[in-house]
Amino acid sequence: MSFNARLMAASAIALGLIATPVMAQDARTIRAAEQVRDQALQANIALDYVTQVTTRFGARPAGSRSEQAAADWAADYMRAHGFQNVRIEQFPLVGWERGEESAELLGARPQRLVAAALGHSIATPANGIEADVVFFDGLDALLAAPVGSLTGKIAVVDGGQMVRMQDGSGYGSLSRIRSVGPTEAAKRGAVAFVMRSAGSDEHRMPHTGTTRYVEGKVPLPAFALSAPDADQVARLVQMGEPVRLRLKSTAHTYQTHSQNVIGDIVGATRPDEIIVLGSHMDSWDLGTGAIDDAAGGAITLAAAKLVAEQGRPARTVRVVLYGSEEVAQPTDTGNGGGAYVRNIGVAGVEKHVIAGESDFGADRIYALGLPPGAQGSDFAKIAERVLRPLAVLSGEAELFGGVDIGPLARAGVPVFGLRQDGTRYFDLHHTADDTLDKIDPAQMTQNVAAWAALVRLIADSDVDFRALRSAATEAKP
Secondary structure (H helix, E strand, O other), X not given: OOHHHHHHHHHHHHHHHXXXXXXXXXXXXXXXHHHHHHHHOOOOOHHHHHHHHHHHHOOOOOOOHHHHHHHHHHHHHHHHOOOEEEEEEEEEEEEEEOOOEEEEEOOOOOEEEOEEEOEOOOXXXXXXXXXXXXXXXXXXXXXXXXXXXXXXXXXXEOOOOOOOOOOOOOHHHHHHHHHHHHHHHHHOOOOEEEEEOXXXXXXXXXXXXXXXXXXXXXXXXXXXXXXXXXXXXXXXXHOOOOOEEEEEEOOEEEEEEEEEEEEEEOOOOEEEEEEEEEEEOOOOOOOOXXXXXXXHHHHHHHHHXXXXXXXXXXXXXXXXXXXXXXXXXXXXXXXXXXHHHHHHHHHHHHOEEEEEEOOXXXXXXXXXXXXXXXXXXXXXXXXXXXXXXXXXXXOOOOOOOOOOOHHHHHOOOOEEEEEEOOOOHHHHXXXXXXXXXXXXXXXXXXXXXXXXXXXXXXXXXXXXXXXXXXXXXXXXX
16 A cells, blocks of 8 residues: 555544544534645645756756746746745845865875865865864864864864754754854864765765854865765774875855745735745755755645635735755845845734744654644644644644744744654755655655645634743743
């Protein structure tokens, strides 16, 4: 029996077993959510969008012509699929291009290494950088090094192989090395920074990702090594061999713009109450950005379209394809998420009842996180009933949402999370292996079904998630 067939069978069994009495309005709402859920399981309509955007435009680096062209195309795609008020909102951006790059071990037996410059890293001199390595087995070891101790050296930080976790929790400590490591190495006099890729795979493919601006600049060239090459360097150090590297990069920045693409399914009775479904349009340049994050756009667009096909919801469902999520900037503008909040203003923020973000690949949903105060509520019980046939259970409260809807959350908008299975996500994340063939259509179909069902419930409810959150906060001792 297929994955979707098993889900449909579970749905039928669950509907037969659940006999909880509900009010007539709740019963209609539940039936509508169950219907849109089951309709989503019949066909993977999200696959069309992710196939088209990754095939037509390939990689979509923030601020690049491909990201801009993809945004124009996505706006037309929204219009063709019944979205209203479709618009593109631009904002200025410092773009970054990788250029050419290389890394090699020097000495009597030179070896080529597979490395990728970190996003917004500066270039090396034209002839590259040659220097001895000082090896650190984690960020704490680098931070413990005295100022000046790395003068003229290349700092290499190996935080170890990321542990695969369903919730991706192994990523945070490694991504911190990427964001703060270059600046900390520069403070200690290093001429370049190299890290073990922040990923859970063992492939000879480096993981890129942005580093951080400090006082408006990235201080030195910074690279990530593939896992096997990081192992190679670590073994040489353990053997007591002197390690010297040559690094080259022609990376550079340029002035450009990015943009958010916005489209609405306008609510029938409460159009000024807005539900935001977010993902991001840009990707890194090594792959085609299928799982990060064309999949998120596909999932949210498909969910909203399914809801609309069933009849207009009470509240407005807004899909936002945010621009430039992946990159840091010399000043913290929040990129696409920040631009969205600035454009709608305080009054606009007040109209937003809740927001959710899909930016963790295309694999199955396994848990629902509602805003504080909504956990255990009548709405939560209904959501549990509707999502349980998809093998989605209740999880912990959602507080932050994600990078793109983070500015909305900080402005006071409640957020929800449909938590995706990220066990294999960081095998592919930010690598050349982030391509369309890595999407599992059956898991993506379940993902869309969960989104569509939950969004239908929220859109037709009169739940005030802000009030529930406030009540929960006031009830704390």
